[in-house]
Amino acid sequence: MLGTGPVAEARRTLVSAADSGEFRAAFARAVAGTGEVFLGNPAWSAAEREECARLPLAPTEATKAQLGLGWLMIPTGGSSGRLKFARHDSYTIVAAVQGFSTHFGLARVNALGLLPLHHVSGFMAWMRCAVTGGEFRPASWKAIEAGERPALPAQADGWVVSLVPTQLERLLREPAAVEWLRSFRIVFLGGAPAWPDLLDRAAEARVPLALSYGMTETAAMVAALRPEEFARGERSAGGVMPHARVELGDDGVICISGRSVFRGYYPDWRHERTMFATADVGRFDAARRLHVLGRRDAVIISGGEKVQPLEVEAVLKSATGCARVAVIGVPDREWGERVVALFAAGEGFDVARARVAAQRELSAPQRPKDYLALADWPLSEAGKLNRPQLRARAEAQLRAGAGRGSA
Template structure:
């Protein structure tokens, strides 16, 4: 069964109905176009008849990988979801979770926000991000265990511009921050505003969060992704690749299966500090090699955002006959950054190999309603603009 609902109430009804039946349940993005739908159809056609020894395992398919240009489904089930919720509540000492939901329920972060509430007897309240941004921020009823909310860095940056929105955010017990790397200036601004922020780390394959900084640690000056949650085992290879094991790790990418006791090798790099806090340094497969030098796009993006000239920007590498890859910055054409000022600031912050060689404006910024950008689509659009120039 496929569920492709953007309306939270209809999604919940469809999911409850699906759970009462048999067979696999696929969560699908209703905004997928023909490109993504064709990938899903091809996946379903290629799947062999699945004679599972235990039909209770791996039946819930949560989409992942769309931003890399290829849709995949991570197999989850009641066991993996429950393990993730138990670890989350223990780590943050929440006997009950009451959450404001801004992300769609077909996305792992939105889905898990709902599941945490459902499995702890809390309240889940779906709100519209555009309405929040316009100033339509409801007064939430008092709860013994408070309220939590999840934001991506772009959303936090926009709300921090508004004094009333900032005051509204102070009313939450925890503000989870994920979906993309936050730049240092944003975190410092949130700390000055005394927001109970929790930068974290997780992915679809692990049923969302596997590490999270507690708000008290953040306000005391910590700037990591937090300690691993108790339901997972996070380890590092000799070269810094992050591996994850534990009860919330997915069963495999549909239609395949993983070995149950096998740690999952992520595409992310990181390190532990002396206090056991995890620092995620970015996707290892996104590193740009230019003239033999390695450039981490996350580092360059943080520097670009720190100039104050960009709200939305990504850094990618494009083929270059001389350097192998050329570093470029891509941003929406509706922005009006002062490129001269940006270049002057970067000259003080970054070595020459890391500085973008071109700044490319694209007419349509491929971000969802919550502000998370489809990097693959933005990169393709930038390549088209470069061909025209």
């Protein structure tokens, strides 16, 4: 297994490279030695690199790292707040790969890698191939979008690829890209919530889509919908994978335990038998499929009513066909929190159409009071929305008087 030898002395290796080949070579060298291995974003600012360097070294005496546990630090923060790393190791990574392979019936995983390797989604795409003896081929999203789509060799288990909703939206616009997507055994969709219209168009185009749920702390997926279930009209995050246990706590908070769950946020440890309470809320349907309703810390309380941003975003995205839409709450003297809809400028968001859809499909507390266009849409490399940056830009526009009176 990777990195299971005893730690002779405290040593830290940062693996940070934009080029996939350089990253993989540096990672192989790092895990061949001893000590702690940190995955880093090559786009980190100087301040973030200094913050990483200042992290305390884990003690080498009587530490779990002596047993080969918690030596791999995968970033789960940065650019949006305090830098955080989730502790993983060969045991958590292999458990996640085995559960994934069993769930989808894949003896070998062959993946086209479009996501950055320092991010858990890109890293696990590579690890699934490495652990099962499959083939991993890195690719450039810019090249894929421009029409340079590789012809992949035939494999007994086929090929898989992971996309975020914005990428799928753009590929569905081009018939040749749709045909290319159909050549995959599984097209995973994650990183951000997808809206109903996008999923319906993917189903109509016969894209073998698999919706999933997971995070850095769980070494990626712990629940996933199989493509045949998606084709039948299912739209949940799917059933729980065999390596994980998912329960719902108070107010529907999603709690997870299992062999792939992280060892703690560096430099701290967590007890491996305890349930990990996520920041998400959800529900199970009668078939025990998981439905993710949104983040518990993103719930907006407007006029005393709870508003779940994902529900509002889905209506606005479907009505306008615009992928880059977000809903936040900002402080308001009258409502407590004011519901504000944000959209990327230049992507065809029709405010009038959005208002009509909101009036027709949303309750009064859910309807946005303001609509704001943002010239710069803050996304991470993995396609996730940087909500702190989004909120700061929205509040600056509102202070300047933009968006008022558009409810």
